[in-house]
Amino acid sequence: MTYHIVAERPQDAALLDPLLDRTFGADRRNKTVYSLREGLAPVPGLAFSAIGAADELLASLRFWPIRIGAAGAILLGPLAVEPALQGAGIGRALVRHGLDTAQALGERICVVVGEPTYYQPFGFASAEAAGLRLPGPVDAPRFQVLELVPGALQAVSGLVGRADGLQKKRRPDRVLVD
Numbered sequence: 757m758t759y760h761i762v763a764e765r766p767q768d769a770a771l772l773d774p775l776l777d778r779t780f781g782a783d784r785r786n787k788t789v790y791s792l793r794e795g796l797a798p799v800p801g802l803a804f805s806a807i808g809a810a811d812e813l814l815a816s817l818r819f820w821p822i823r824i825g826a827a828g829a830i831l832l833g834p835l836a837v838e839p840a841l842q843g844a845g846i847g848r849a850l851v852r853h854g855l856d857t858a859q860a861l862g863e864r865i866c867v868v869v870g871e872p873t874y875y876q877p878f879g880f881a882s883a884e885a886a887g888l889r890l891p892g893p894v895d896a897p898r899f900q901v902l903e904l905v906p907g908a909l910q911a912v913s914g915l916v917g918r919a920d921g922l923q924k925k926r927r928p929d930r931v932l933v934d
């Protein structure tokens with residue numbers, strides 16, 4: 757499979773919602789992580805596309821600004837790979853590239869809600885054990901955190917919140933456990 761990882765292009769943004777619906781299902785918007793990023797823009801320099809030989813969008817990864825208490829951090833996701841191309845290493849390559857770029861840009865802490873077996877090889881570990889909480893329901897093992905700078909979590913714990921300090925409530929009857 758030939759692909760390249762590039763900075764997200766303007767034309768990718770329009771294709772992203774259909775790709776996310778195909779990979780996560782249409783009820784994805786009721787997850788807790790959506791309340792953290794709704795209405796915000798991804799972190800500048802931290803939105804990536806994997807594109808094919810004809811420049812077509814194959815996969816996407818974005819990172820979002822969040823806060824943990826008073827500290828700045830980033831939220832990884834969504835990570836989505838075109839269903840027919842899953843299992844070919846594109847997802848892992850995007851995550852590696854994204855984390856390396858985040859580190860180079862000076863980001864210190866990255867949070868993800870995702871499969872532990874997928875993210876542990878990158879160094880992610882239990883966020884709950886690190887004293888972090890999410891503002892909504894989450895399947896605890898999926899809530900993970902990574903220090904991009906060694907020791908970055910030492911003085912950081914508590915509630916993960918939106919970068920703009922607002923609180924976006926989900927409709928309680930619609931909330932999905934992340």
Ligand SMILES: CC(C)(COP(=O)(O)OP(=O)(O)OC[C@H]1O[C@@H](n2cnc3c(N)ncnc32)[C@H](O)[C@@H]1OP(=O)(O)O)[C@@H](O)C(=O)NCCC(=O)NCCS
Nearest residue numbers: 779835836837842843844845846847848869870871873874
């Ligand atoms: C999950 C996803 C992003 C992985 O990307 P990918 O390009 O398919 O995966 P890669 O080829 O990089 O990695 C494949 C490895 O990940 C594992 N893997 C794939 N999806 C997984 C999942 N949901 N949970 C745990 N492991 C998974 C595979 O078993 C494989 O492991 P192996 O190499 O030991 O055999 C992609 O399959 C996808 O978009 N899925 C639907 C959306 C989704 O569930 N996203 C979750 C983001 S938290």
